[in-house]
Amino acid sequence: MENLVLQALSGLASASSLFLVASGLTVIFGVSRVVNFAHGSFYMLGAYLAYTLVTHLPRGHLGFWGGVIGAAVLVGLIGLAVEMLLLRRIYRAPELFQLLATFGVVLIVQELTQMIWGAQDLLGPRAPGLRGSAEILGLRFPLYELFLIGVGPVVLGLLVLLFRRTRWGTLVRAATQDREMVGALGVNQRMLFTSVFFLGSLLAGLGGALQLPRESVNLHMDLSIITEAFVVVVVGGLGSLTGAALAALLIGELHAFGILIVPKITLVLVFLVMALVLVVRPHGLLGKPEAAARGGQGSAEPVIGPAPAALRWLALAALGLAVVVPPFLGDYAISVLTELATAVLFAASLHLIMGPGGMASFGHAAYFGLGAYGAALAAQWLGAPMLAGLALAPLAAGVFGLVFGYFCVRLSGVYAAMLTLAFAQIAWSVAFQWVEVTGGDNGILGVWPDAWAAPKLVFYYLALALCLGATLLLRRVVHAPFGYALRAQRDSALRAEAIGIDAFRIRWLGFALAAAAAGIAGGLFAYGKGSVFPTYMGIPRSVDALLMVLLGGVQTLSGPIIGALAFTGLQEQLVRLTDLWRLILGAVIVLLVLFFPQGLAGATRARWEARHGDA
């Protein structure tokens, strides 16, 4: 009994910290409609800055608390700069682009943080005056945790006062509903957004800074907190402060008690609760439908037509090269080409969801990884031959695509993106934590092709044939009746239903099909590399796929192919040339979103059409 009370208390302490971060995220989303991936990076920066400030300022109360507050304010200023330099320019871009651009910031911050503070974990001092513990029901409970429990409600109270009782708060609430109207009444929205961003980032920084006495400061803080903050914000309802508080409480306690019940997979528990909430309440506990917010500008989706003749010749020529040249290349070049082939299929499969399907996925790597693990586990535990493993890969990915997709395709926009991300994180955490079966972080090694396919060149041709075949199949699907139905429900679910299309079923099948295709790519990738790791399902790999698709342009069928080639080529070069590839990749992403919101293929197509008329 006493133990349960302590567990509940420590749940409250985590809920408090979680709320600080999530409140900033939700407030920013409320006004700007931007889901800020970099919010977790601000949290991490808060912790690092607090470490530096606290260890350099004189010891004692002033030094510690001054350092914490100073770090929070500094992070607020960094957020302000990011808003003014980047986000301000992309408020009208599609939401996936915004998410992607802020992910670019994540990469940049990671690299810079590592350059400044190094890769090793840092341990900060404990809070003066709060070092000891209190006795509760005969058991000891850290004072600092008690203090944290108090911080959450205090911040919530202050925020509520700020939003309810000040002119600034009234303007922010008004802008959350209709920012264009607020502008027409003479309010400078830009200043409003910037100030909201400052506040939100400051809260993230404060959340991070307050972790200093609790846990070590490290480079993984950003992604781990941002996924949890996403969960809290989505469960609470995007833009709802009270919702975020409720959800933080729920998730915090879930963590605390989940550890008692299922010690290893609390993450899974958390994401399951999120999936459950979203199925019952698609806009979270206290959220409102997204469409209510005005001020954005939609654009009509261009129609996908058959490729122009010139492009076909180009594609044939490229294919010819891909078949004829490899025998003259070395092993390394051939493995790069193999990787390229899988990348093309991976991108094409995501494109089916995003382009013709009109859905958002921020967790497509799950199916790539599930394919890879399906093949590897079959090889490891069943001694399955390669072809059996390769057959199992799309099956495993497809089945999970059916299960996860059943939930994901009910939602749209940011919520769908978040739920796909959540499912991918579930898959990732199972692979990461279920060490006995998956080998955890060490992965599964020795997944080599059978003897007949062992030569790199043979395996390359196999991969090329399978990937090309599957990619062409996906293209056929888009022009088949199923593809028309898919696009019809994208353009107007209502009208599609009226002509007898079951929009849900079509989306669901499309999602599963894409998952299966990604699984083939994953299986081939596993045999090509000879190993699988949890990172195959990580957020960065999902972002890779997104980049390939967006780089190429969502609304052209050749886009994902070009995007996959460009991206994989670029990454290959970067990794070889420099240690700073994350920094450069991040910068490339940001610049891309700023200057080519239509993607490379989209931009080329626009040029082409401008030159050759609207044929």
Added chain:
Amino acid sequence: MLSVAGLSAYYGRAHILDDVALDVGAGEVVVLLGRNGAGKSTTMKAIMGLVPPAAGRVRFAGAEIAGREPFEIARLGLGYVPEERRIFTELSVLENLEVGRRPPTAGLRPWTPERLFALFPSLGAMQDRPGGRMSGGEQQMLTIARTLMGNPRLILLDEPSEGLAPVVIERMAEAIRALKSEGLSILLSEQNLHFAQLVSDRATIIEKGRIRWSGSMPQLLAADDVREQYLSV
């Protein structure tokens, strides 16, 4: 006060306004008449900067405002009352007014919530009610009151009579005449000729995005052929 010439605007590739010209003098009420889809709302949005004007001049209070941002235009003293009302439904009546509040304008009596409640008594009885729980007529009054809180010199009033009961329309006409007597200039958009003639000095007729006729209200009432051609349904 407001002078528009050669104004042209697009929604995407659709050319909506072509060479629109109109004038509103100080203290004057001018009505922009036209059928559904004629381009009345688009004209107002283009003046306000909510739809970027592709060509043309918009002069207001001595400044060129075409191409400026809506908030800058509003700060010059141009108020906009949208057709769809766009009340902040989560905010109370008083908070809605607070969003519109701007510093006083020289030469005009500053608006306060109290003065607005005198003008629209029904609003005074529901100061703390959320905008989402008001009737259409009450919302229409609130949206006008909210814009007045900015102490504008001129307001763009887009179809205030739309969807209102006849008694409410009479009240609205009285309120508009009261505003005019305060020295406020008004560009009104209407389909309801009866309502327009209660309040307007001059009329401009728009159809398919072009100005077809301009003249005084008595002239319009005398010109049966013009009304027949452009205004009858």
